[in-house]
Amino acid sequence: MTPRSPRPRDRGIPEATVARLPVYLRALQGMAERGTLTISSEDLASIAGVNSAKLRKDLSHLGSYGTRGVGYDVDYLVYQISRELGLTQDWTVAIAGVGNLGRALANYGGFGTRGFRIAALFDADLRVVGDEVAGLVVRHIDTLEDVVGSEDVAIGVIATPAVSAQGVCDRFVEAGVTSVLNFAPVVLNVPPAVDVRKVDLSIELQILAFHEQRKADGQAPPEAGWIDATEKT
Amino acid sequence: MTPRSPRPRDRGIPEATVARLPVYLRALQGMAERGTLTISSEDLASIAGVNSAKLRKDLSHLGSYGTRGVGYDVDYLVYQISRELGLTQDWTVAIAGVGNLGRALANYGGFGTRGFRIAALFDADLRVVGDEVAGLVVRHIDTLEDVVGSEDVAIGVIATPAVSAQGVCDRFVEAGVTSVLNFAPVVLNVPPAVDVRKVDLSIELQILAFHEQRKADGQAPPEAGWIDATEKT
DNA sequence: AGGTGTGAAGGCATTCACAGCA
DNA sequence: TGCTGTGAATGCCTTCACACCT
Structure with a gap:
């Protein structure tokens, strides 16, 4: 009796994942333009500035689009993410x-x-x-x-x-x-x-100011290599 | 033997709280200009677009700056948040x-x-x-x-x-x-x-497109009143 | 071998509900 | 009485670690 429209898949993609899909998409489009055919979660994650476990879990919410031992087909993944984000229409x-x-x-x-x-x-x-x-x-x-x-x-x-x-x-x-x-x-x-x-520009600046002040106060600079920016966002 | 600089208070403010402090600050500055002296968590939360429990927990990370039965002193809170965000310096x-x-x-x-x-x-x-x-x-x-x-x-x-x-x-x-x-x-x-x-403009647009598509697919419009925008951000 | 997909664990953030203070 | 401050509960997100497939 419960009115249900036929739902193909689970459609319950976490909001945090949705916010990262555009980043993956942009990275993949760059790969595609440079002619790369497949890419591993490790490599794509590095370009997108996240760790590979997170990337794989994110992509797993869309379906099983990777090939074990190989990686993901770039073009196919571009299409799947585009479709999921609703970019196949204008x-x-x-x-x-x-x-x-x-x-x-x-x-x-x-x-x-x-x-x-x-x-x-x-x-x-x-x-x-x-x-x-x-x-x-x-x-x-x-x-x-x-x-x-x-x-x-x-x-x-x-x-x-x-x-x-x-x-x-x-x-x-x-x-x-x-x-x-x-x-x-x-x-x-x-x-x-x-x-x-x-x-909101001023909110962003104020958040940066907070951390700037932190760094100035207790001078504990954890200098140890390079990381990707989006990790903190 | 561990090198420790003397830390006045816990200073461990959650990142999610830091991101909201600027919103509270802006709301409070608006109140101050209109001459409001004190405000309750309920009212401030409503203006800032969050629920009051979250607001109180956020502010509690800065210290006990409210008065039970009364609310918060607007000017004092403006100052405390400004200081915490590092806005008392340029x-x-x-x-x-x-x-x-x-x-x-x-x-x-x-x-x-x-x-x-x-x-x-x-x-x-x-x-x-x-x-x-x-x-x-x-x-x-x-x-x-x-x-x-x-x-x-x-x-x-x-x-x-x-x-x-x-x-x-x-x-x-x-x-x-x-x-x-x-x-x-x-x-x-x-x-x-x-x-x-x-x-990132295009990321924001793509996130909106995702939800726009959701709304178009399963047409389940939860129409039931008005809420504040920041709740979802 | 190599790399994906995922249960399980751990960590944050939000919300609840109320003790405690003015 | 009224409203803050906060332990406890809940839910979400991230990270780990490895089974499983190619």
Whole structure:
């Protein structure tokens, strides 16, 4: 009696794994371009900056795509990860706020090597509206609802000043956007069905400052070789 | 016989807590500006987008700064968190790469409401070197070592193209920088004494795409109210 | 031999629930 | 009475170590 749609596999991929898949994907795409056909978990892990056990466990959540004694087929793994991340289809993106940051984002060419299409840029400043940025004409923010509807925007990027962020977010959500990437330094309030990810420069700097202070205090520099950066992230 | 420097308190603050302190700090600074004197864990947690138990446990790692039956003194807590994060001193920052993103970062005024000072901007492009950006003259990348040394730069921000990022990072590290904030889409290799944090647009988008696909597949929209964004981050 | 896939163990982080203090 | 501070419980993530397959 329980309504169940037929689910092929377990689909329960841990969030921590999801966050690393894009890193693996980028590394693999680099390998593919250089003509590498197969790669071991050891080697891929080293490039991606994680340890090999973690990499294998991560990949095992997608299925058994490796060959014992050999490794993983690069192209095949690129495809499987892309599919799992939902990159075999294109997602439509709209950016609100065409200041320095908004421009930087709009011009950021290889949007993760395809998978995303910028459909519109919005701004409230009439001196900016009408300008051409990254091949798009900047629209007035009041056309947001129309455009999100007609272009079927899935992801809204907020690059506005802090004070405008919640308002713009509300409008995105009201118009049907279910994923938001927030660059404004505020905590956004959204319904549970909407996903929000945030990128916050000053938070990152403050975290670094904390560790900087630690290093300055008790001077215990554990100097002993080189490690990969993502290990700590 | 074990060499021990005298440690006042336990200083062992969990990394997850450190990452949230800046959020609390920002919320508290907002309260302080609006003249609020005290705040309960419940209210502060709600503003910061976490639950109150987590907030209390986080703050308890700094000490017992609350008053039972009352709440926390806003100004006092602002000070304690600032001190813990190392924001009572100024950290010197240098930005490498003055493209769209580098400009956006340089112009990002309230660098977390003080605590950070941009000492220099570097670029390899001679058409950019000499330009004035955010009140600073862009220097050639080859002066990096000199400036980092003379200005005592603690934090290096990498806003260069991907191909240049590791090279610039190496130069920062070699010159004595021990914290790096990386905006380039590459995994940086650094010695263990150096902290790296990364900000990666395409990774964030890909994570959103994954969840977007999930929502589209099994259409089980858990509609039931509003929550705070940071809960999921 | 060589390298994947995975049960089991260990370590962190979150949440609960309440003792204890103002 | 009201709200903080915290042991205890729970759950998630990482790491280990090795069985198993090619």
